[in-house]
Amino acid sequence: MPKTVQIPISIRNLIVEHHKTGKSYRNIADIVQLNKDTVARIVQVYKQRGSISPAKQSGRPSKTTGRIDRAIVKKAELNRGLSALKIAKQIESEFPVQLTSQSVRNRLHNKDLKGRVALKKP
8 A cells, every 4th residue: 555645647747748848847836736846756757767657666565455454453452362363364254355364463563562462360
């Protein structure tokens, strides 16, 4: 899931075409209704790479979305005694995704929830 909204290719093309005609970043920003710095960054990337398409992302894409990550954390916080395997099974029944217990542990670890179990009452 991207952290920022990507500017569509059609708007990027429009920005580059306006820049080629000699318009300033400020004028282009007013036309496409974007921030001047965003326009400048798009033009600079175009000059460096010669292309306006977004760069290829490195690394393996995450199997879970932000929504699934929040559901995992919520289940773990509501019932501290649930194992990662049980949480994975519950998530698989609610969302169309196959998870391993290690994936659940990784998501919990990212949210600073370590593998601790609630104490039993004496």
